[in-house]
Amino acid sequence: MPKVLLIEDDASTAASLQKVLSAEGYEVDIAARGDDGLARAREHNYNVVVTDLRLPGLGGLELVAQLHAAKPKQPIILMTAHGSTETAIEATKLGACDYLVKPFEADELFDLIASAVASSRLMSEPVDMGEARLDCSAIIGNSRAMQAIYKEIGRVAATSATVLIRGPTGTGKELIARAIYQHSDRADKPFIAVNCAAIPDALLESELFGHERGAFTGAQSRRIGRFEQAHGGTLFLDEIGDLNANTQGKLLRVLQERRIQRLGSQADVAVDVRVLAATHRDLEEAIQEKEFRQDLFYRLSVVTIALPPLARRAEDIPQLAKYFIQRYARELGLQAPAVQPEAIAFLQNQPWPGNVRELENVVRQALLLARPFAISLEHAQQVIAKAAQPAADHQAHAAYVAELLARAQKGEVQDAYARMIADLEPELFSQAIRLAHGNQAKAARWLGVTRLKMREKLAQLGLHPAQNEQDE
Ligand SMILES: Nc1ncnc2c1ncn2[C@@H]1O[C@H](COP(=O)(O)OP(=O)(O)OP(=O)(O)O)[C@@H](O)[C@H]1O
Ligand SMILES: [Mg+2]
Structure with a gap:
């Protein structure tokens, strides 16, 4: 059960947050004072610390700074009142992994906590090489190919070299990235993972490099990007083959100059970040197709670790x-x-x-x-x-698509793409929620959507998770 430390002086807020978090499956400790919270966070291991900004004893900002100095890998989420977003940004610079502006929806908090817990696991669950230990992740395999990979990890881990990890889907690229990080001299600093394929193009640049207030419509306040957050540590860019041309250009510049510019700002910020990247795509082919920049490829592939199928x-x-x-x-x-x-x-x-x-x-x-x-x-x-059945299903899919396209050609259907999504979505959501025994957070995690989206869709599709729960 993931453990959360909640530092909040308002007893009723604390109690209600504790209630919803417990219902989500978290074990929650509460501290009502900043100094008390800091002491507990130092002493115990929490998956995530959620703290209020205004606190007796020690303010939230100071707490973030001190806790981050003591435990740089401890994910911290700051809750702040409306109007103090600048402070929240200050907090991300000091080491908070994210912040929430009050009043917020419980779902927003769940999403942030879930991602902080995932990243704390990535950082703290040790990866053993070649040894089948059950109490931690292990990279298994004594084949010659794997032995060569262990050597490679040993050789590059201690350097700050950029490493490109290649290999088809499911070969263990993420595991290798974690092993490199854990064996590096940055192992006590943050490891921040960004899945480039999971973030819409329009948001990815701001996710990586941050933005200034007003940089684009909807940029209501400044945001610190992952590069700046990972300062001193390691940034894992997963699915790097899916970056669009614009972002590729910016990434190249960052790798060359070790400086970033937030969107909407001319000012350079120096960043000391070790980059690990992974992709299942054939980048040489992508270069041929003009989908991936050759110069970026050279930069990234100084050291390449290729996992065989x-x-x-x-x-x-x-x-x-x-x-x-x-x-x-x-x-x-x-x-x-x-x-x-x-x-x-x-x-x-x-x-x-x-x-x-x-x-x-x-x-x-x-x-x-x-x-x-x-x-x-x-x-x-x-x-x-x-x-092997999906092969048969594949034929059914092909027939379905053929029919849909035929109707589109005849003009009977004007939105074939949207129609297909609408046809398949109910099945996806209903199977997921059933498989998760009605646990929306879990189902949302599997589908890679927010809990908010999950709830919306379930309501929209008339799926009632509570009933599904009873079906089980
Ligand atoms: N050598 C290995 N020993 C033990 N477990 C492994 C090994 N390789 C992969 N796994 C396990 O297989 C699963 C897939 O690995 P991982 O997520 O690292 O793959 P990936 O290469 O990143 O795949 P994708 O390209 O689809 O993201 C994980 O559960 C991982 O723990
Ligand atoms: Mg992966």
Whole structure:
């Protein structure tokens, strides 16, 4: 259960926030004074500290500064009253990871806390190499390819070199990024991850570089970008192949000059940030297609770590499968079941287009299917056969699209794209909410939408999560 420290002097606000956060599955401690909150945050490990600005004993801003100095990796969210946004910005500079302007919706707080908890996990959950430890993440595999990668990590970790991590989907790029960070001399400084593909183009630049008040419509106050926030630490730019041309140009400049300009400002701000980047895209091809700048590619790929597809390191599959079995058994509170050698051999011979992530899913499903008994060849075959089904669904999709386009050609449909989304969306949301047992925060996280959006959609589609909960 993630732990939250709430520093708030208003007893009724504190109590109501504690109530909603507990309902969301957080363990919440409350401190009513700034100095008291600071002492607790120093002493205990919280996933996130949420603090008010005005506090007896020690003000929120001073608290942010002191706590950040003591524990640079501790995510802090500042709550401030309307009208003091400048102070909030000051706080991000001092080390707060984000801020909320009162009055705010509970959903806004949930979103910020969820992302802070995720980043605290990235920073604090150690990654072990080659060793199957269950109490932390581990990079498994003793194949020659993986051994070369461990060496590479060791070689680059201690430097401040930019590293480009390449490899098809599900090969472990994020895991490698975390390992590099944890073995670097910046391991005690923040690690900030930005998924470039998940942020709309229009917002990405401001997310990375920040903006001044009035830089564009809707920029009501200044915002500190991730580069500035990561000062002294490490910035992980995931899905870098998806950057648009404009942002590519700006990123190149930052990498060359180590200075950023907030949108709408001429002033340069020096940033000391180690950049790690990852992509599953074939960047050489993207360069050919004029979708990716060659000069940026050269800058990024000073050091490249390329993860091979799982099928090319099939000798790692037995060890990976056993590792995932132990992990999931432990998660489910079961004894780790045995696996038939035939089942392992079968897994070793699959093509694994989804790589390690796919293997992980297959193993989990096989374990659920087999429990409490050993995982047999039949179990493995059954799960793989089920996973092959999307191929059949794919045909159904193709037929659906063909029909939609035919109607569009005849002029019967004028908005084929919107129509398709509208046709498929209900299924996506209803399956997600059912799978999450009605837990909206969880379902929203899976779909990569905010809780607010989730709630809107559920209402709009007439899906009532409470009923779904009872269905289960
Ligand atoms: N060598 C490995 N040992 C143990 N677990 C691994 C290994 N490689 C990948 N995983 C696990 O597989 C899953 C996918 O890994 P990760 O998210 O790092 O992939 P990725 O390359 O970033 O994929 P994508 O391109 O889709 O973002 C994660 O759960 C990760 O922990
Ligand atoms: Mg990834």
